[in-house]
Amino acid sequence: MKRAIAIGVVVLLAAGAIWFIIRPGDTRGGYRYTVPQTTGDGWQTDSLTAAKFNARLIDELFERIADGGYTNINSVLIVRDDKLVVEEYFDGLAPVIGATLEEEPDWVGKPQSFDRDTVHTLQSATKSVTSILIGIAIDRQLITGAAEKISTFFPEFTGKEDVRLKHFL
Numbered sequence: 561m562k563r564a565i566a567i568g569v570v571v572l573l574a575a576g577a578i579w580f581i582i583r584p585g586d587t588r589g590g591y592r593y594t595v596p597q598t599t600g601d602g603w604q605t606d607s608l609t610a611a612k613f614n615a616r617l618i619d620e621l622f623e624r625i626a627d628g629g630y631t632n633i634n635s636v637l638i639v640r641d642d643k644l645v646v647e648e649y650f651d652g653l654a655p656v657i658g659a660t661l662e663e664e665p666d667w668v669g670k671p672q673s674f675d676r677d678t679v680h681t682l683q684s685a686t687k688s689v690t691s692i693l694i695g696i697a698i699d700r701q702l703i704t705g706a707a708e709k710i711s712t713f714f715p716e717f718t719g720k721e722d723v724r725l726k727h728f729l
Contacts, residue, residue: 591622596647599676606643613638618646625650634674649674655681691729 593615596605608615618638624630632653638646653669672678697703703712706726711717 591619591626593618593646596644603639603644604642606640606645608645611640611643611645613640613645622648634678634680635676647676649676649678654678657681687729694725694729 593608595607596603598605608618621630621636625633625636633650634652635649636646637644637648651671651673654672654674655669656666658665694703694706698705703725706724706729708725709721710723710725710728711720717723
């Protein structure tokens with residue numbers, strides 16, 4: 561009798577484990593968190609648990625991306641304490657930029673799978689981020705200001721003393 565109960569408990573635990581893994585009605589496409597791969601790119605990696613993240617919230621984020629609640633997301637990378645904790649990529653649409661300036665870009669785009677090597681068109685985002693970083697550097701007194709000569713940072717630009725950081729901004 562005890563053996564039959566033990567076998568019954570094992571069967572129930574196994575069924576529960578299988579149900580948890582498969583989860584009928586799960587619309588996330590079977591998302592399972594994995595620690596980001598170490599690629600030799602300078603980023604150390606860590607797990608959600610070690611980084612003290614609420615894994616349920618991360619699961620909810622990816623569930624909303626999968627069910628279309630959040631759109632136009634190509635990737636999610638999360639860093640905590642200088643360690644990459646989440647690195648996920650998604651299929652989506654990539655804009656098609658014309659071969660010449662006269663061609664109107666197709667902003668709706670074409671279907672594409674994204675990964676860490678996918679090149680993105682950033683438009684004005686680069687200018688915004690660069691100006692923020694310059695502001696931080698000025699605030700921390702790492703540079704004197706936007707009027708600083710570019711040759712201070714790139715000595716190979718000899719004869720370009722009139723070119724200043726503000727010209728790049």
